[in-house]
Amino acid sequence: MCLENTALVAGRHLSFSLLPIGAGDTRQYAEVKRDFQARPEEMSMRYALERFIAEIKDAILATGKVPADLIEITTPKPNIPADRTFVTFKAAKALGIDPNRLAADLAATLTLPPDSLIGEVSASGPFLNFSLHPQRLAATVLEEIMASGTAYGTLTDGAGRTVVIDYSSPNIAKRMHVGHIRSTIIGQSLVHIFRALGYRVIGDNHLGDWGTQFGIILAAMQRYGRPQSEGEAAMAELEALYTRYNAEMKDDPALEEEARRWSLALEQGDPTARALWQWCVDLTLRAAQRNYDRLGIRFDYAYGESFYEPMLPGVIEEALRSEAAFRDVDGAVVAELDKLPRFIIQRSDGGTVYMTRDIATIKFRIQEFNPSHIIYVVDARQELHFRQLFAIVRAMGYAHNVELVHVPFGVITTPDGQPLSTKKGNMVYLEALLDEAVARARALVDAKSPDLSPEERAAIAEAVGIGAVIYNDLYQDPRRNITLDWDRMLSIEGNSAAYLQYSHARCRSILRRAAEEGVGSETPDLTLLTHPSEQRLIRHLARLPEAVREAAARYAPFVIADWCYATAREFGIFFEQCPVLRAEPPALRAARIQLVAATATALQNGLALLGIKAPERM
RNA sequence: GGGGCUGUAGCUCAAUGGAUAGAGCACCGACCUUCUAAGUCGAUGGUUGCGCGUUCGAGUCGCGCCAGCCCCGCCA
Numbered sequence: 001m002c003l004e005n006t007a008l009v010a011g012r013h014l015s016f017s018l019l020p021i022g023a024g025d026t027r028q029y030a031e032v033k034r035d036f037q038a039r040p041e042e043m044s045m046r047y048a049l050e051r052f053i054a055e056i057k058d059a060i061l062a063t064g065k066v067p068a069d070l071i072e073i074t075t076p077k078p079n080i081p082a083d084r085t086f087v088t089f090k091a092a093k094a095l096g097i098d099p100n101r102l103a104a105d106l107a108a109t110l111t112l113p114p115d116s117l118i119g120e121v122s123a124s125g126p127f128l129n130f131s132l133h134p135q136r137l138a139a140t141v142l143e144e145i146m147a148s149g150t151a152y153g154t155l156t157d158g159a160g161r162t163v164v165i166d167y168s169s170p171n172i173a174k175r176m177h178v179g180h181i182r183s184t185i186i187g188q189s190l191v192h193i194f195r196a197l198g199y200r201v202i203g204d205n206h207l208g209d210w211g212t213q214f215g216i217i218l219a220a221m222q223r224y225g226r227p228q229s230e231g232e233a234a235m236a237e238l239e240a241l242y243t244r245y246n247a248e249m250k251d252d253p254a255l256e257e258e259a260r261r262w263s264l265a266l267e268q269g270d271p272t273a274r275a276l277w278q279w280c281v282d283l284t285l286r287a288a289q290r291n292y293d294r295l296g297i298r299f300d301y302a303y304g305e306s307f308y309e310p311m312l313p314g315v316i317e318e319a320l321r322s323e324a325a326f327r328d329v330d331g332a333v334v335a336e337l338d339k340l341p342r343f344i345i346q347r348s349d350g351g352t353v354y355m356t357r358d359i360a361t362i363k364f365r366i367q368e369f370n371p372s373h374i375i376y377v378v379d380a381r382q383e384l385h386f387r388q389l390f391a392i393v394r395a396m397g398y399a400h401n402v403e404l405v406h407v408p409f410g411v412i413t414t415p416d417g418q419p420l421s422t423k424k425g426n427m428v429y430l431e432a433l434l435d436e437a438v439a440r441a442r443a444l445v446d447a448k449s450p451d452l453s454p455e456e457r458a459a460i461a462e463a464v465g466i467g468a469v470i471y472n473d474l475y476q477d478p479r480r481n482i483t484l485d486w487d488r489m490l491s492i493e494g495n496s497a498a499y500l501q502y503s504h505a506r507c508r509s510i511l512r513r514a515a516e517e518g519v520g521s522e523t524p525d526l527t528l529l530t531h532p533s534e535q536r537l538i539r540h541l542a543r544l545p546e547a548v549r550e551a552a553a554r555y556a557p558f559v560i561a562d563w564c565y566a567t568a569r570e571f572g573i574f575f576e577q578c579p580v581l582r583a584e585p586p587a588l589r590a591a592r593i594q595l596v597a598a599t600a601t602a603l604q605n606g607l608a609l610l611g612i613k614a615p616e617r618m
Numbered sequence: 619g620g621g622g623c624u625g626u627a628g629c630u631c632a633a634u635g636g637a638u639a640g641a642g643c644a645c646c647g648a649c650c651u652u653c654u655a656a657g658u659c660g661a662u663g664g665u666u667g668c669g670c671g672u673u674c675g676a677g678u679c680g681c682g683c684c685a686g687c688c689c690c691g692c693c694a
Contacts, residue, residue, distance in 0.1 A: 012694075074634070074636075075634075076636085076637075077633085077636090077637070077638085077639090077640085078640080079637080079638065079640090080637065080638095085636085085637090087636060087637095089636080089674065089675080093674080099674080124637080125637080126636090126637095126674090127636080127637065171694085208694070210694095211693080211694065212693080212694095213693090213694085305694090328692095330692085331692095332692055334692090339621095340621090340690095341620085341621085341689090341690050342690095343690095343691095344691090344692055346692085347692040348692060349692075351692075353691095353692070353693075353694080354693075354694045355694095357694095380622085380623065380688070380689090381688060381689060382689090382694090383621095383622060383623080383688085383689070384621080384622075384689055384690065385689090385694090387622095408622095408623080410623085410624085410687090410688095411687085411688085417686095417687095444656080448654095448656060449654090449656095464656095475630095475631080476630080476631055476632085477631085477632090479623070479624080480623095480624075480630095480631085481624085481687075482630095483630085485630090488630075488643080491642090491643080491656095492656040493642080493643080493656060493657085494641085494642040494643060495630090495631080495632095495641070495642050495643090496642085496656085498656060499642095499656065499657090501656085502654080502656045502657080503656090503657090505654070505656090506653085506654055506656095506657085509653070509654055510653050510654090513653060514653085550634080553634095558631095558632090562632070562641095565641085565642090566641090569641085572657060572658065573658070573659095575653080575654095575657075575658080576649095576657075576658045576659080577658090579652075579653070580653055581653050582652075582653075596653090617654090618654075618656070
């Protein structure tokens with residue numbers, strides 16, 4: 001592997017797409033969603049909206065006019081004055097009646113249980129609209145949030161099941177650059193989201209710590225000496241050593257031979273080679289850890305490619321025995337599956353490849369963790385690789401009950417659409433990226449909040465700068481390419497991390513003041529929260545659990561980002577329209593304080609799912 | 619040549635086959651002696667790349683085009 005190659009691609013080693021790929025096909029959200037819907041016996045009915053929907057279904061069912069399997073409840077567009085809708089077209093057709101009439105009949109005959117979360121029911125043409133009961137909703141949702149605290153939004157759908165998430169995957173002896181942050185950030189958010197859904201989550205950093213390039217790296221370190229520095233500087237030195245050796249090797253066959261000897265020595269477990277390699281791995285991981293700590297990245301394991309080395313002969317033998325692959329005339333072991341391009345799992349010289357190690361990795365993960373899903377957060381350019389990988393493991397008889405998912409993401413480009421690369425000299429490395437983001441955030445904080453202590457300003461700048469980097473990666477569908485545009489990334493208005501954090505800080509500010517002034521200790525009357533902006537905010541807060549479910553079903557953290565943003569906007573409107581500390585009567589004031597507290601909690605939870613910190617003050 | 623992804627307002631993006639396609643940025647205008655103006659409100663802005671089809675209903679599903687990016691290595 002050469003530097004030029006790897007520079008262009010990101011994560012998963014050759015620095016190389018969000019649809020689950022099962023047996024070579026892609027599936028749509030609606031199909032995938034079924035996998036994530038709570039099984040009836042596990043439905044806790046904990047959250048207000050789940051109960052609301054269940055009540056709607058029960059009420060329709062109780063009329064005896066529509067069988068259960070024809071009752072499908074949808075969420076109407078915001079311009080429709082309803083919270084959920086039964087669209088009657090399909091049911092009416094199946095029953096042979098007019099949709100408008102069915103809706104009208106149901107509206108006329110429905111009866112609601114006492115204390116129902118359903119407020120109003122009305123037919124609008126073929127749409128049967130259900131609205132939440134404002135007062136009961138307010139009381140229910142706020143009590144849920146206050147009772148759950150940091151657990152608000154968590155579910156039990158995944159209880160007893162395990163997912164393995166493969167993300168970040170930096171290369172040993174190389175700096176982490178912008179290409180690695182996407183996998184790292186998206187992967188970590190998916191870890192949070194699946195944990196929130198109740199899954200046991202195994203986060204595994206599949207290090208690029210093996211392969212022929214280590215022959216060159218080891219030979220170069222031996223010849224020119226090891227790097228003396230630490231962190232990214234040390235990585236830069238290693239890259240320089242590699243480049244220098246690689247260049248000199250072209251004119252000197254002896255150097256090439258030496259590199260080959262080191263490569264062989266490493267594979268055969270030579271103690272000197274192993275020690276030098278391990279030193280290199282440790283150095284890289286120490287450097288990476290500084291970035292991981294700042295980004296809040298935590299893995300459960302970091303089995304690198306090298307870990308799977310002993311399993312490879314067995315894997316190749318199994319592939320042959322199961323006839324998933326065959327030995328070609330020149331001795332290589334190849335596979336041709338599902339009309340995919342032919343690929344190799346053992347070279348004619350007996351060596352193994354990336355694919356071989358990935359097959360072993362799946363086998364190991366299934367044996368070790370018994371997961372329901374294995375999720376790969378890897379660059380879209382490796383889509384074919386994963387289709388081939390998933391095809392061969394199925395052909396080998398593995399993973400029958402395991403959803404193998406590749407979450408693909410697009411590349412990062414400069415604002416004018418140029419790819420970042422070392423060759424072009426416009427590469428941005430992760431440490432520098434984080435430093436720059438924090439420095440820019442610091443200038444903002446200094447300008448906006450000069451009254452805060454320097455220590456607090458530094459802490460806020462770190463949260464805002466890092467938050468901006470994370471949000472830049474999570475606010476949209478991962479499949480899209482993103483641009484490295486400092487102005488947009490560090491934007492503090494509109495759909496930005498800073499706006500979300502600011503909204504949370506405003507909530508906290510009100511709560512601090514309430515405590516300082518000793519107001520709001522009266523018994524709140526949550527049923528007084530009937531102002532349109534209060535109701536909109538409350539309805540939105542109620543949706544966090546379903547946002548978590550959808551984010552997992554789509555492997556899409558941006559669903560959470562969207563929820564956070566909408567929450568911040570609703571809060572902003574409420575903040576303008578409804579005084580809190582000066583509200584009268586006191587029971588309303590106390591209720592609004594609770595609403596603010598619930599908003600802060602829910603927003604903080606949402607941001608946590610993205611891996612973004614929520615400062616108390618900004 | 620084969621395959622994949624993307625195409626929605628000037629720009630960046632949303633929209634579970636459903637009702638009038640929504641936000642932010644930019645631009646123009648309004649609101650701070652009242653809880654953080656990193657905010658809020660208003661105005662402007664659309665033939666959802668093109669065509670045909672399926673459907674009671676298509677930005678969404680199918681087929682065919684067009685454009686951009688990507689993949690098709692005994693590299694990772």
